[in-house]
Amino acid sequence: MKDHISRRNFLKITGAGSVALGAAAATSGCLKRAGNNNPLSGNDNTSPGKMEYRNNPGNGDKVSLLGFGCMRWPMTKDKDGKDIVDQDIVNTLVDYAFKHGVNYYDTSPAYLEGQSEKAAGIALGRYPRKSYYLATKLSNFKTWTSEASKRMYRDSMEQLQTDYFDYYLLHAIGMNGFEGFENRYVNNGILDFLLEERKAGRIRNLGFSFHGTKDSFDSFLKLHDIYHWDFVQIELNYLDWEHAKIPRNVNADYLYGELEKRKIPVIVMEPLLGGRLVNVPDNIADKLKGREPEKSIASWAFRFAGSLPDVLTVLSGMTSMEHLQDNINTFSHFKPLSPEESGFLKETADLISEYPVIPCNDCKYCMPCPYGIDIPGIFKHFNKCVNDGFIARTKEQEDYNRLKKAYLVSYDRSIASMRQANHCIGCKQCIEHCPQSIMIPNELHKIDSYIERLKRGTLK
Amino acid sequence: MLKTIRRILAAFSFIFITLLFLDFTGTLQKWFGWLARIQFLPAIMALNLAVIIALILITIVFGRIYCSVICPLGIFQDLISWMSGKRKKKKMRFSYSPEKKWIRYGVFVLFAIALISGIHAFVSILAPYSSYGRIAQNLFSPVYLWMNNFLAFIAEKADSFAFYSKDVWIKSLPTFVIAALTFAIIFILAWKNGRTYCNTVCPVGTILSFFSRFSLFRPIINTEKCKTCHICERKCKAACIDLKTHKIDYSRCVDCFDCIDNCRFDAMEYRFAYGVKPKNGSSGNGGEHDLKNENSSGKLSRRAFLTTTAIAVTAATVKAGEKKIDGGLAMITDKKIPERKERLTPFGSVSIDHFYDCCTACQLCVSVCPNEILRPSVELEYLMQPVMSYERGYCRPECVKCSEVCPSGAILKITPEEKTAIHIGTAVVDYDLCVVNTDNVNCGNCARHCPAGAIRMLRKDPDNRESLRIPSVIEERCIGCGACENLCPSRPYSAIHVDGLKIHRTD
Numbered sequence: 001m002k003d004h005i006s007r008r009n010f011l012k013i014t015g016a017g018s019v020a021l022g023a024a025a026a027t028s029g030c031l032k033r034a035g036n037n038n039p040l041s042g043n044d045n046t047s048p049g050k051m052e053y054r055n056n057p058g059n060g061d062k063v064s065l066l067g068f069g070c071m072r073w074p075m076t077k078d079k080d081g082k083d084i085v086d087q088d089i090v091n092t093l094v095d096y097a098f099k100h101g102v103n104y105y106d107t108s109p110a111y112l113e114g115q116s117e118k119a120a121g122i123a124l125g126r127y128p129r130k131s132y133y134l135a136t137k138l139s140n141f142k143t144w145t146s147e148a149s150k151r152m153y154r155d156s157m158e159q160l161q162t163d164y165f166d167y168y169l170l171h172a173i174g175m176n177g178f179e180g181f182e183n184r185y186v187n188n189g190i191l192d193f194l195l196e197e198r199k200a201g202r203i204r205n206l207g208f209s210f211h212g213t214k215d216s217f218d219s220f221l222k223l224h225d226i227y228h229w230d231f232v233q234i235e236l237n238y239l240d241w242e243h244a245k246i247p248r249n250v251n252a253d254y255l256y257g258e259l260e261k262r263k264i265p266v267i268v269m270e271p272l273l274g275g276r277l278v279n280v281p282d283n284i285a286d287k288l289k290g291r292e293p294e295k296s297i298a299s300w301a302f303r304f305a306g307s308l309p310d311v312l313t314v315l316s317g318m319t320s321m322e323h324l325q326d327n328i329n330t331f332s333h334f335k336p337l338s339p340e341e342s343g344f345l346k347e348t349a350d351l352i353s354e355y356p357v358i359p360c361n362d363c364k365y366c367m368p369c370p371y372g373i374d375i376p377g378i379f380k381h382f383n384k385c386v387n388d389g390f391i392a393r394t395k396e397q398e399d400y401n402r403l404k405k406a407y408l409v410s411y412d413r414s415i416a417s418m419r420q421a422n423h424c425i426g427c428k429q430c431i432e433h434c435p436q437s438i439m440i441p442n443e444l445h446k447i448d449s450y451i452e453r454l455k456r457g458t459l460k
Numbered sequence: 461m462l463k464t465i466r467r468i469l470a471a472f473s474f475i476f477i478t479l480l481f482l483d484f485t486g487t488l489q490k491w492f493g494w495l496a497r498i499q500f501l502p503a504i505m506a507l508n509l510a511v512i513i514a515l516i517l518i519t520i521v522f523g524r525i526y527c528s529v530i531c532p533l534g535i536f537q538d539l540i541s542w543m544s545g546k547r548k549k550k551k552m553r554f555s556y557s558p559e560k561k562w563i564r565y566g567v568f569v570l571f572a573i574a575l576i577s578g579i580h581a582f583v584s585i586l587a588p589y590s591s592y593g594r595i596a597q598n599l600f601s602p603v604y605l606w607m608n609n610f611l612a613f614i615a616e617k618a619d620s621f622a623f624y625s626k627d628v629w630i631k632s633l634p635t636f637v638i639a640a641l642t643f644a645i646i647f648i649l650a651w652k653n654g655r656t657y658c659n660t661v662c663p664v665g666t667i668l669s670f671f672s673r674f675s676l677f678r679p680i681i682n683t684e685k686c687k688t689c690h691i692c693e694r695k696c697k698a699a700c701i702d703l704k705t706h707k708i709d710y711s712r713c714v715d716c717f718d719c720i721d722n723c724r725f726d727a728m729e730y731r732f733a734y735g736v737k738p739k740n741g742s743s744g745n746g747g748e749h750d751l752k753n754e755n756s757s758g759k760l761s762r763r764a765f766l767t768t769t770a771i772a773v774t775a776a777t778v779k780a781g782e783k784k785i786d787g788g789l790a791m792i793t794d795k796k797i798p799e800r801k802e803r804l805t806p807f808g809s810v811s812i813d814h815f816y817d818c819c820t821a822c823q824l825c826v827s828v829c830p831n832e833i834l835r836p837s838v839e840l841e842y843l844m845q846p847v848m849s850y851e852r853g854y855c856r857p858e859c860v861k862c863s864e865v866c867p868s869g870a871i872l873k874i875t876p877e878e879k880t881a882i883h884i885g886t887a888v889v890d891y892d893l894c895v896v897n898t899d900n901v902n903c904g905n906c907a908r909h910c911p912a913g914a915i916r917m918l919r920k921d922p923d924n925r926e927s928l929r930i931p932s933v934i935e936e937r938c939i940g941c942g943a944c945e946n947l948c949p950s951r952p953y954s955a956i957h958v959d960g961l962k963i964h965r966t967d
Contacts, residue, residue, distance in 0.1 A: 368790040370899075371949045409621040417853075418792050422909065425949045427901035445908070452909075456858045 049332030051101030054312050056265055058230050059204065061166070063133060065306050066331040067104035067267070067313035068097050070120045071111045071363070074319050085112065085119040093324055094123035100328045103132045104313045106267075108171055109152055109159070110139035110365075117159040125161040134160060135167035135267075137209065138190070141433075146188040153194075167267075168194065168203040169233060172435055174212020178219045195227065205230035209269065211435035214250045221258055231312060232259055233267040235435075237277060238304040238345045240270070243353040248437030256308060265312040271305040272298055272316070274361025277352075281387040284352055291344065298323075299330040304345055307336040357383040358443050359436045366430040366440060374419040375430060375440055381414045382447050391450075395459045404454050411451065421448040462717040462730055469529040470538065477532040481596035481827045482604040484626055486861045489828070496824055496867035498530060499589040500664045505818040506869025519668050523675040526668060527658055527714040533592040534658055534714065537650035541697050544651040552694035554653070556702045559709055560660045571663040581843035584821035588662050589867075591642050593822035594836075594844065598639035601827060602628045627852075631826060631835035635844045654697025659712040669711035678733050679719055681706050685727035692719035692728060795851035796952040800885075802960035804848035804940065806834065807855065807882050808863035808874040811963040818870035819845045825862035825871060831855065833942070834862060850942035850958065855884075857911045857941065880912070883965040885940025885958040887914070887933045893955035896920070896930045906931050906944030906956050914938040915956075931956065 052065040074093075076086040094105075107120045117136060124132060136156045140149045157163060170191075173181045185191040197203045207229045210217060223229075235244075236252040244251045259266050272278055278298050280288070288297050305314045314331075318324040337345065360379035369375055385391055385407055392403040411420070424444040431440055453459045476492040483489070496502065503511035515526055527534040545551055567586070574582035584590055605628045612623040630636050649656045658665040672678075681692075683706050693701045695718045700709035720728040802812065806825065809815035821844040826834045831853030834846045848855070860879055863871045874882065887906075895903050907915040914937035917929035931944075933956075940958045948954035 370790055372790045372792040374789055406621050409624040412624060413616055419789060422947055423905070423949065425895065425901070425903040425905045426908075427895075427899070427903065429901070455856065 049329070051328070052306065052331050052334035053101075056205070056231075056312055057263065058265065061133060061205075062103075063313045064101050064103045064331070065311070065313055065334065066102050066302075066327055067106055067135075067315040068094070068102050069269070069315035069317040070105060070107035070116045072317045072319050073112060073116060073119050075112075085115045087119055087122060090119045091123045091126070093318065093321065094120075096321065096324055097318075097328070098127060098132070100332065102328070104135065104167075104315075105132060106135040106167075106315050107160070108137040108139045108169075109156055110137070110141065110171065114159070117156060121160040121162075129162060133166040134162060135169065136160060136165060137169040137171035138185075138194070139171040140184055140190075141171070144184050144188055146190060146193075149184075149188065149190045150193065153197075164202045164204065167205045167207065167231065168197075170194075170208035172211050173208050173220065174210045174216045175435060176432060177212070178216050181216070181220070191227070207231035207233060207264075207267075209233035209267075210255070211235065211249070211437075213247060214254065217250055217255060217258070221262065224262055224264065229264055231265040231267055233269055233315075234259070235270040236266070236268045236305055236308075236311075237271050237273055237301055239273060239277060239349045239352055241304075241349065242346070243349055245359055245437065256310070260310050263310075266308070266310050268305045268311050268314040270361055271314050272301050273359070274363060276357065276359070276361065276383065277301045279384065279387060280352060281355055282389070284348060287348060287351075296326050296330075298326060300345060300348075302327060302330045303335065303337050304342075306331065306334060307342075355386055357386050358438060360438060361436060363435060365433045365435060369424075369430060371423060371425055371427070372419055373421070373424050373444065374415050375444070377415050377419070378421050378444060378447060379438075381411055385410070392454065392459060395457060400459075408451070408454060421445070421451070424448070463721040466525070466528055466715070466717055470535045473530055474532055474535040474539070477592070478596050478600065480824060480865070481593060482601055484605070484608075484828065484830065486828050486830070486864070489861075489865050493865060493867075496589075496822070496865065499822075499867055500526065500531075500667070501587045501589060501820050502822065502868035505820055506867065508869065515668075516671055519671040519675065521676050523678050523710065523713060523715045524665070524668050524672045525715045527655075527665060528716050531588055531592075531664070532596075533588040533646070533662075534655070536592055536595075537646060537655060537657060538697070538716070540647055540650035541654045552691070554694055554696050554699055556693050556696070556704075557699045558702075559712060563660050564666055567661055568663050568666040578817060580816055580819070580821070580845055581840060584819075584844045585638065585642075586661070586663050587820045587822070588658075588664050590820040590822035590844075591639075591646075593824055593827075594635060594639035595643045595646075597823035597827045598630075598636045599643055627832065629832075632838050632844070634838050635823075635836035638844060653699065655699075655712075655714060658714065659698055659700070672713065673711050675710060676732055676734065677730060678710055679708060679713065679715070679717070679728055679730050680733060681708065682727045682729060685725050687725050687727070689724070691722050691724065695719060695722045793951040795946075795954065797849050797851060798945075798953055798957040800957065800959050802885070802962055804885050804942075804958060804960040805964075806846070806848060806862045806871045807860070807879050807884055807939075807964075808866075808871045809884075809964065810872060812960065813962075815870050816842055816845055818868050820868050820870075821845045822867065824865045824867065828861045828865050830859060830861065848942075848960075850946040850954075852946075854942035854946035855940075880939070881967040883939050883961060883967075885942075885960045886935050886938045887940070887944050887956050887958050889931055889933060889956045890953075891930065891955070893950045893953060894930060895949050895955065896928050898950070900928070902928060903949065904929060904931065905947050905949060909943040909947050910938075911941060911943060912937045912939050915944060 053062045054065055055062060073085045074089040075083050078084045105120055105124060107116045109117055111117070112119075124134065138149060138153060140152055143149075156165070170181075170185055173184070176183075194203060194206055198206045206227070208220065210220065210232060220229075234252065234255045235249075236256060240249070240252040242251055242253060256266060278296075278301075280297065285297060288300055292299075302314060302316070305311060316323070316327050318327060358379045360376055360383070362376045362380060364376055366375050390403050390406045390410075392400050392407070394400070397403075421444040424441055426441040426445065428441055431438075434440060473495055476488065477495050479488050480492060480496060497506075497508065498511050498515070500512075500515055502508075503515070519526060528538070529535070545553065571583065571586050573579075605626050608623060609625045609628070612625040615621070615623040616625075646657055659669075681701075681703075686703075686706065688703055690703050693703045697716065697718065698709075698712045698714050700712035701707075701719060702709070715730075717730065720730055805812050805815040821836065823836065823844075823846075826836060826846050833848050833850060833853055833855055835849070836844045837847040857879065858876050860874050860876055863874045866872075891897055895901055904917045907917045914934045915931045916934065918932050919925075919927040920930050921927040938958075940961065942958050944956045945954045945958055948956050
């Protein structure tokens with residue numbers, strides 16, 4: 001029975017070309033986000049369409065343009081009150097994605113303290129190994145020794161119930177400069193080991209994911225001649241295209257351009273900037289919704305990333321059925337941006353970049369803060385207040401009291417008092433873990449000082 | 461008519477005094493704070509002569525109407541007694557009983573001695589307004605907060621900021637237990653016998669009785685009209701009408717006017733007692749002690765006190781360190797109370813002695829403190845009187861709420877500007893606990909939050925520009941607000957704590 005279903009799914013994915021298209025085209029304009037559907041029901045309210053696929057020029061892999069990012073899974077509590085992955089929901093989500101042609105799954109041993117790989121392994125293990133592409137990473141952030149790194153590599157195989165990886169990444173290189181890369185991968189011989197594994201066929205594509213400065217990116221690309229990177233995973237979205245936080249990050253148009261020159265396939269991460277391109281200020285939301293009232297705000301960001309021809313797949317972390325369905329909808333009736341629409345998004349990006357939000361994507365790499373601060377929570381709350389217009393400028397402004405109350409009450413609601421910004425001691429241990437290179441303690445102290453001025457009534 | 465006026469006034473006092481204890485936002489204080497200030501014992505403590513004289517004059521003129529319309533504990537008993545009287549066959553449940561002089565004056569003498577010699581706990585337990593305050597703070601306030609938190613929960617769902625959630629916590633177990641026992645005793649006494657507490661135990665009742673004996677206006681029985689039907693006696697919750705002799709014990713009459721209201725023959729009048737010679741009705745002095753149908757309330761409350769202290773001792777040992785765990789976040793140990801050389805009392809309390817001499821432990825400041833600093837003391841000497849500590853928050857520079865509400869002058873009224881010039885304590889650093897030393901990291905969180913600029917971060921190694929910096933307190937500048945202590949990352953004991961000043965210093 002299981003085999004039967006799998007085969008059917010498999011056929012659906014690989015033979016997607018034979019699916020009828022007429023009906024899809026007719027209905028594509030009137031789709032709504034699934035609002036109140038039971039996430040577990042898996043009700044198919046996505047009109048039939050055809051998943052967009054891209055060819056990997058290196059080996060002919062036919063990869064769905066929507067990739068499933070597994071950094072976050074829906075969580076539940078076990079009987080001891082510990083947070084664990086809700087495997088039932090994960091299986092339902094993966095089944096749905098599979099059914100609709102998503103065939104690229106990206107995880108890492110670092111995600112959810114190792115729970116992500118395990119859950120992905122269980123969900124995907126129910127399908128024939130050849131029916132999907134599996135990507136994971138060597139996330140040797142803390143221990144760089146050869147033994148520990150190899151152990152991590154082998155553990156991934158075990159957790160993911162496989163004996164080969166389709167895509168294997170050096171995880172987040174660039175964060176500690178070129179030197180960090182050399183320590184993590186070159187000096188300990190791990191890169192040589194991985195090249196051997198590639199030769200042996202246990203790694204079908206070897207690449208890296210990048211966060212860092214322009215210089216280090218250039219250095220990594222120079223190594224292309226030696227190592228031949230099969231792909232590179234970069235942060236790309238319509239805001240980072242020209243508005244990345246320079247100099248500690250690089251504009252995506254540069255990254256993409258350099259990869260395009262070398263014909264290296266691009267895998268896109270952070271297409272939504274950790275949700276920041278969904279939770280936008282009201283006037284931005286109005287602008288996007290005004291043009292396409294029935295399309296989600298997220299769909300614009302996905303179309304932007306997917307419209308670039310050298311992008312192999314766009315990763316999205318989908319923890320609820322609504323998001324999954326919306327994304328599948330976007331990629332099953334994929335419409336590349338017209339030049340006019342591109343211009344519109346560029347304008348939108350210019351507008352968004354003017355909001356003083358903190359570029360935190362809620363990746364939680366900084367956590368746990370040894371002093372118990374809820375760093376992503378504080379930033380998320382601050383950004384929400386910026387977007388909702390809850391930041392007071394002066395004490396004189398008309399709605400000062402309302403804004404003050406809104407900020408302070410919502411702050412206490414979202415962050416436990418012992419984990420608020422005033423407890424940040426500025427030890428700076430978090431900074432090196434931040435892929436966005438946010439000066440976390442400075443930002444926390446700024447927020448704290450704003451709150452202090454609100455409380456004392458000393459805002460100018 | 462008189463009864464209706466009494467009831468309206470009483471309802472007003474009772475509702476708003478109760479709300480003073482429940483309203484954690486402190487907004488009602490502005491309009492109704494005076495209700496706490498006209499309470500008898502707090503006024504004595506505050507040496508508020510105007511209020512004391514006014515209350516005594518009122519008593520001399522009208523009798524103990526204070527007990528019926530101002531004292532929240534008295535009104536509370538009327539409320540319980542009224543509910544009790546709603547039961548079938550209980551409408552006429554009172555009967556005359558003679559004054560329990562030994563208990564009454566015994567308690568009063570003990571109270572006076574305790575007051576003079578500064579045995580605060582004993583004074584606090586008997587103080588009627590404070591007893592009610594403790595009941596409101598410990599028993600009613602949690603219910604109020606839970607309702608508030610429920611509304612906050614709904615408001616949160618609706619993205620409204622109209623309500624925000626507050627922590628409900630037992631600030632001091634002994635005080636909670638004493639409040640609960642007081643409540644139980646008061647409830648039983650009032651349920652069965654009306655105003656027994658006020659007329660046998662309450663020291664304020666006893667003081668006022670000295671004056672009410674001679675009050676100018678009082679309920680008087682007109683023996684010509686009286687048919688000796690005993691209804692007034694059976695309705696008298698003070699048990700002070702002896703209809704056999706047609707005498708009323710004015711030392712115990714609280715002017716509730718139930719007798720007048722219930723008399724079918726118009727034989728009861730509230731009128732001027734002198735000039736026109738009353739046929740009867742001066743103080744009725746029942747000579748005998750009728751212990752058979754009375755609870756010996758003095759005994760009861762003494763027993764309650766002993767039980768409480770025993771419970772307090774066990775409670776202190778049970779309280780263990782609580783830990784919090786949540787996913788993805790580092791575990792945080794709760795802070796523990798450090799050993800302070802001298803205790804901390806609020807800004808505006810002048811000195812430790814002044815504070816504890818004046819305080820009647822009514823818990824109003826504890827109720828309004830938004831930073832969860834003030835809590836009733838568990839030490840026997842200062843039992844139930846507030847003490848400050850900085851585990852849950854610190855004394856924020858913009859807040860002077862406790863000084864605004866204190867009715868007894870224990871905390872004098874100050875403004876936030878005046879607060880910056882008052883020193884209640886001095887911070888002391890424990891370098892063995894400081895994270896700069898233990899974890900070898902940069903910190904300076906104490907210095908960053910010090911509103912007085914009293915903490916300097918100095919290089920550990922003065923010759924090395926890159927050296928980590930450790931805090932050092934400029935004692936003269938430190939005001940003792942506890943920002944440093946509360947925000948110190950060292951747990952469970954902060955590496956910097958505040959020792960109180962015996963006498964607060966003002967710049």
